[in-house]
Amino acid sequence: MSGGTYLGMPAFPKAASESTQNLTLRGNLRHATHTIRDKRAKAVAELDDWAGLRAAGAAIKNRTLRHLDHYLEQVEAAVTAAGGQVHWAADAAEANRIVTGLVRATGETEVVKVKSMATQEIGLNDALAEAGITACETDLAELIVQLGDDLPSHILVPAIHRNRSEIRDIFREKMADWGRPAPDGLTDTPRELAEAARLHLREKFLRAKVAISGANFMVAETGTLVVVESEGNGRMCLTLPETLISVVGIEKVVPTWQDLEVFLQLLPRSSTAERMNPYTSMWTGTTDGDGPRTFHLVLLDNGRTDTLADTVGRQALRCIRCSACLNVCPVYERAGGHAYGSAYPGPIGAILTPQLRGTDSELDASLPYASTLCGACYEVCPVAIDIPEVLVHLRERVVEGGEVTRNGRKVTIRPAKGHAAERAAMRAARWTLDHPGALRRLQRLASRTRRLHPRRLPGPGRAWTDTRTVPEVPAESFRDWWQRTRGGEGSGK
Amino acid sequence: MRVALFVTCVNDTLFPRTGRAVVTLLERLGVEVDFPPAQTCCGQPQFNTGYRHETEPLVRRYAAAFDDYEYVVTPSGSCAAMVRDNYPRIGAKAAAEGRGQELTEAAASAVPKTYELTEFLVDVLQVTDVGAYYPHTVTYHPTCHGLRMLGLGDRPRRLLEHVKGLELRELPGAEECCGFGGTFAVKNAAVSAAMGADKARSIDSTGAEAVCTVDNSCQMHIGGTLARLGSPVRPVHIAEILAGTEEDTR
Ligand code: SF4
Numbered sequence: 026m027s028g029g030t031y032l033g034m035p036a037f038p039k040a041a042s043e044s045t046q047n048l049t050l051r052g053n054l055r056h057a058t059h060t061i062r063d064k065r066a067k068a069v070a071e072l073d074d075w076a077g078l079r080a081a082g083a084a085i086k087n088r089t090l091r092h093l094d095h096y097l098e099q100v101e102a103a104v105t106a107a108g109g110q111v112h113w114a115a116d117a118a119e120a121n122r123i124v125t126g127l128v129r130a131t132g133e134t135e136v137v138k139v140k141s142m143a144t145q146e147i148g149l150n151d152a153l154a155e156a157g158i159t160a161c162e163t164d165l166a167e168l169i170v171q172l173g174d175d176l177p178s179h180i181l182v183p184a185i186h187r188n189r190s191e192i193r194d195i196f197r198e199k200m201a202d203w204g205r206p207a208p209d210g211l212t213d214t215p216r217e218l219a220e221a222a223r224l225h226l227r228e229k230f231l232r233a234k235v236a237i238s239g240a241n242f243m244v245a246e247t248g249t250l251v252v253v254e255s256e257g258n259g260r261m262c263l264t265l266p267e268t269l270i271s272v273v274g275i276e277k278v279v280p281t282w283q284d285l286e287v288f289l290q291l292l293p294r295s296s297t298a299e300r301m302n303p304y305t306s307m308w309t310g311t312t313d314g315d316g317p318r319t320f321h322l323v324l325l326d327n328g329r330t331d332t333l334a335d336t337v338g339r340q341a342l343r344c345i346r347c348s349a350c351l352n353v354c355p356v357y358e359r360a361g362g363h364a365y366g367s368a369y370p371g372p373i374g375a376i377l378t379p380q381l382r383g384t385d386s387e388l389d390a391s392l393p394y395a396s397t398l399c400g401a402c403y404e405v406c407p408v409a410i411d412i413p414e415v416l417v418h419l420r421e422r423v424v425e426g427g428e429v430t431r432n433g434r435k436v437t438i439r440p441a442k443g444h445a446a447e448r449a450a451m452r453a454a455r456w457t458l459d460h461p462g463a464l465r466r467l468q469r470l471a472s473r474t475r476r477l478h479p480r481r482l483p484g485p486g487r488a489w490t491d492t493r494t495v496p497e498v499p500a501e502s503f504r505d506w507w508q509r510t511r512g513g514e515g516s517g518k
Numbered sequence: 519m520r521v522a523l524f525v526t527c528v529n530d531t532l533f534p535r536t537g538r539a540v541v542t543l544l545e546r547l548g549v550e551v552d553f554p555p556a557q558t559c560c561g562q563p564q565f566n567t568g569y570r571h572e573t574e575p576l577v578r579r580y581a582a583a584f585d586d587y588e589y590v591v592t593p594s595g596s597c598a599a600m601v602r603d604n605y606p607r608i609g610a611k612a613a614a615e616g617r618g619q620e621l622t623e624a625a626a627s628a629v630p631k632t633y634e635l636t637e638f639l640v641d642v643l644q645v646t647d648v649g650a651y652y653p654h655t656v657t658y659h660p661t662c663h664g665l666r667m668l669g670l671g672d673r674p675r676r677l678l679e680h681v682k683g684l685e686l687r688e689l690p691g692a693e694e695c696c697g698f699g700g701t702f703a704v705k706n707a708a709v710s711a712a713m714g715a716d717k718a719r720s721i722d723s724t725g726a727e728a729v730c731t732v733d734n735s736c737q738m739h740i741g742g743t744l745a746r747l748g749s750p751v752r753p754v755h756i757a758e759i760l761a762g763t764e765e766d767t768r
């Protein structure tokens with residue numbers, strides 16, 4: 026029941042190439058992303074100060090990140106003062122250990138979960154399962170993923186790759202294993218599917234003594250945590266159980282409520298294309314006679330301070346997980362979320378994962394190349410993360426190596442394997458391009474042998490000519506034409 | 519007015535017609551065109567693949583080759599964007615690595631004078647009717663770097679709308695990337711091909727005779743895909759449309 030795993034996944038090109046063959050997947054993705062991207066554009070266009078809000082969002086996050094230590098200490102003090110307990114987790118293993126220990130201490134073996142990227146990132150459900158604790162996802166899409174023994178493929182809509190009839194089949198076959206079974210004769214109408222999920226989940230909400238959540242924001246001045254959602258399942262988890270454990274990335278802090286106001290405008294419009302999301306739940310420590318009696322906040326680093334040390338890459342920490350970049354990304358649309366091999370798919374995943382995890386594995390080293398640099402992601406990002414800039418920056422790390430921060434220490438990493446031939450070609454090209462005479466000789470050679478050029482190329486070029494026809498080399502380069510017709514005139518340097 | 523033409527390595531080697539069209543067009547508009555032969559490549563393929571250090575000599579070369587000119591005009595949105603967006607970054611990173619200000623200065627001299635062709639026509643020469651004649655149906659694909667990095671906006675379309683005889687057809691999903699992305703086309707061939715095929719089908723669905731772009735590299739990818747799909751639509755660079763006149767066809 027532990028679900029799938031990203032471990033041991035192939036590099037992006039291979040995984041993506043497999044998904045391009047899956048026409049159902051591509052159809053589901055195309056339909057879903059195009060619908061939401063059009064709605065987002067309308068919701069954003071309603072505000073005449075969107076550009077200003079976006080700049081404000083970026084500026085607040087930048088300022089907060091610059092003084093992150095200060096704001097985190099403020100969060101810790103405020104949460105403690107409000108009756109909560111704060112735990113610091115340097116990495117995934119430590120976070121999992123802390124949470125597992127906290128659940129064990131309650132004596133419970135079942136917990137309900139609010140949809141959370143941070144717990145996906147650290148693989149909390151698997152860690153809990155190993156400790157004999159069942160974690161039940163309560164977000165509808167997460168439930169579909171969990172029942173289907175699958176992995177999320179989108180930040181906001183984890184089951185975006187599934188269509189209605191697939192969901193009905195999953196409910197019929199798997200719901201009984203986790204609790205209340207699907208009603209007899211369940212059809213694939215959205216109403217019936219939602220009702221089946223509602224009945225199944227209600228039992229869990231009423232039974233659960235422990236809930237685990239993430240948070241979209243933490244307000245430093247009061248130690249308040251915020252979850253924004255559409256379904257209300259999160260609110261059930263946050264208010265009904267006796268113990269609440271929230272696992273939150275350290276970059277989620279905003280200094281004041283005034284700052285929060287900016288993000289509560291940016292986030293819903295960018296993610297669900299709504300003016301305001303249906304449920305915004307906020308909690309500050311514990312309150313007598315209302316909500317959980319025990320509250321734990323686990324602050325998660327897991328590569329974030331190392332990312333912060335990189336002057337170009339750190340902007341990825343501004344991300345508010347709205348998923349707008351996924352919905353406009355033409356590569357995501359064809360490759361699907363699983364190809365990115367982490368909880369963070371799409372453009373943001375392509376820059377966040379190789380920073381949080383490093384570029385050691387073949388998969389992580391391939392992620393910065395999972396983009397045409399078309400810039401659509403940057404254009405929609407509500408906190409103006411220049412994703413193409415970071416992609417190119419990380420590509421440099423992959424092919425040239427260099428100095429990075431790992432576990433707080435500066436280390437020099439070597440180029441990733443498998444780029445030697447490419448590097449040699451780039452060097453050779455640089456030499457030619459820095460010697461116009463040599464370039465011209467090559468061009469002439471190509472022109473003279475133009476009739477001999479194959480229309481299908483060998484080696485890496487094959488990938489190109491398999492699906493495209495290469496252009497024919499012209500009889501005369503521009504350079505030669507210029508010289509022939511204009512001679513020395515205007516030749517400058 | 520005298521300008522330098524930066525023809526780009528792709529145009530120079532594979533699409534010399536585009537460069538010749540730019541010369542014809544600018545000269546017809548009364549601009550004197552030079553081709554400094556010390557120019558080669560802007561360094562975009564290397565830079566975008568992660569080989570920043572390999573691009574440094576090319577930044578120097580570009581700045582030196584065009585040192586004497588007030589304007590550099592190039593028929594490539596992505597090469598113009600490379601100079602404008604990335605040269606300053608290359609300079610800043612070199613400086614941060616303690617290698618002085620030389621590349622920053624090279625970038626500072628190159629950036630303000632570099633114009634993509636349609637930008638130069640509309641912003642500097644302030645023309646949208648260049649006296650062109652092109653009796654064909656055309657659909658326009660705005661290339662990503664021109665669209666988003668340079669912010670060309672509707673400049674190319676305004677130029678096309680003033681071409682006599684030309685009928686412009688709307689391209690569905692025009693702003694979506696064609697899937698070329700330089701080395702992306704090789705490194706992620708399957709996704710690139712899927713994107714290219716979708717783009718080619720949208721282009722084909724317009725029933726236009728030609729698809730126009732401001733970038734030869736996207737044109738090469740789109741053209742190669744159209745050809746493979748057996749579509750009759752031919753790719754054409756905007757300079758080649760704008761260069762033609764009624765006299766030519768007589
Ligand atoms: S990178 Fe920007 S657009 Fe993408 S999920 Fe994060 S905030 Fe949203």
